[in-house]
Amino acid sequence: MKTALVAGGAGFIGSHLCEYLLKKNYKVFAIDCLVTGARKNIQHLIDNPNFSWIEHDITAPLFMNVSCDEIYNLASPASPVDFEKMPVYILKTGALGQMHLLELAKQNKARILLASTSEVYGDPLVHPQVETYLGNVNTLGIRGCYDEAKRFAEALSIGYKRMHGLQIRIARIFNTYGTRMRPEDGRVIPNFFTQALAKKPLTIYGDGKQTRSLCYVDDLVEGIYKLMQSSIDSPINLGNPQEITVLDIAKAVANTCGWKDYKTTFLPLPENDPKQRQPDITKAKKELGWEPKVSLEEGFKKAFDYFKAQ
Ligand SMILES: NC(=O)c1ccc[n+]([C@@H]2O[C@H](COP(=O)([O-])OP(=O)(O)OC[C@H]3O[C@@H](n4cnc5c(N)ncnc54)[C@H](O)[C@@H]3O)[C@@H](O)[C@H]2O)c1
Known part of the structure; x- marks a missing residue:
């Protein structure tokens, strides 16, 4: 039985990921400080003997004496209302939070996946966005705290790979929607x-x-899992190209x-x-055999x- 740690496990995507991993017979530790997540998102998992939940803010170091095989970092405020309210905290979560989890991965010789974002491309001048595009981010703008936090977290992960041979994974996630989103989150x-x-x-x-490309959460979670199991240690777009x-x-x-x-x-x-916003998912299709399956009509009904x- 593998053990996974899901930071941000009480959030929208994180709670779906915990559920998915439990179905795959993992032992799952969800870590969350509930800044934007909610206990009710994981309430239905609490009685599962393979699920544990730890209230912790990853901007502080983690002292865990459990060994884990896989670490998924989904912890970060992610909506435009959060960018206005807590820019410094978002930057600290991207920098210190990711560093603490990378250290944990190093100690455990675990794989670590960062939930990065299409926002690393900023307001893109290249369309659709391919992983090799370096982006058009306004560092000083209202979204700068989030975009730069994720860009830093990506660079830090690459640094740990180069210096310590860590097995890193970077998912550049495009707009995702589904059950457990906060109704008031501004997206x-x-x-x-x-x-x-x-x-x-x-x-x-x-x-x-203006355009968006909307991926249903079940599709995204499957993509995240496939990426973790793959050997791809460079950034990869996950999203719906429609x-x-x-x-x-x-x-x-x-x-x-x-x-x-x-x-x-x-x-x-x-x-x-x-x-x-439109992901080029050629790499995900070729390397992971992944593409979204849920139609907009089906996703919207849910x-x-x-x-x-x-
Ligand atoms: N939803 C999307 O469309 C989308 C798109 C691109 C990237 N992402 C990324 O996916 C991840 C999950 O996003 P989401 O939409 O589920 O958001 P969310 O706000 O629902 O989930 C984030 C979770 O992380 C927790 N968290 C935040 N900072 C933390 C900290 N310092 N310590 C511990 N827990 C912390 C929150 O309480 C919350 O439960 C985020 O990293 C986000 O940047 C999401």
Whole structure:
């Protein structure tokens, strides 16, 4: 039986990953300080004898006397509302948090996977985004704390690989959605579902022609797992290459909620909001044999049930 440590295990993606690993017969330790996650996300796992949960902030060193085979680092605030509220904390989590987990991986001779982000490409000038693209990040902008934290965490991981021969994995995750997202987290899917269910006008920033590529969480978790099991120790894009405008997302969400004559309001585009997002997943397809399977219609139905219950 393998042991995995999931930092950020009480978050949206992290809790799904814990569930997935338990189904694969892993012993799972979830570490989380609940800054943006919630105990209710892992409540259904608490009685599982192979699951343990540790409340800890990874910006502080970890002293764990359990050995582990795999470490997944998903711990980081990740939504635009967090970028405004806690920029320094996000930078500390990307830097100190990743360093503490890399040290733990070194002690345990464990593999370590970093949940990086498409935000390392900033507002990209290359489309679709391929892993070799170096990005267009505004260090000083409102999103700079998150983009740079992840870029630093990637560079630190590569440093540990070079200096200590650590087995690192870097997943550059694109927009992901699904059950257990915080309704108020400010990302496009929770925003639209919450507004549509309350029959409030859907807020579109800018002209709505900017694009997003939306991956359902189950697909992403499978990609993360496949990456960990692979021998790929350079960054790899994980996301759904189906590109869709924000206007079309609004329409699809309203349709899913059965709101035919839905209303919209337009607000100015936030600073450095990416205009285009589409992963080039050629590498993931070739090296991992992975690509998303869940259609937008299917994913939106699951999201609808979840947000309605909230
Ligand atoms: N959801 C997406 O679309 C997306 C896209 C790209 C990258 N990612 C990355 O995936 C990871 C998970 O994102 P998510 O959407 O599930 O966000 P989330 O906020 O739901 O989950 C993050 C979890 O990490 C915990 N956490 C944050 N800082 C911590 C710290 N210092 N110590 C311990 N725990 C801490 C939070 O409490 C939360 O439970 C993040 O690293 C994020 O950057 C997500």
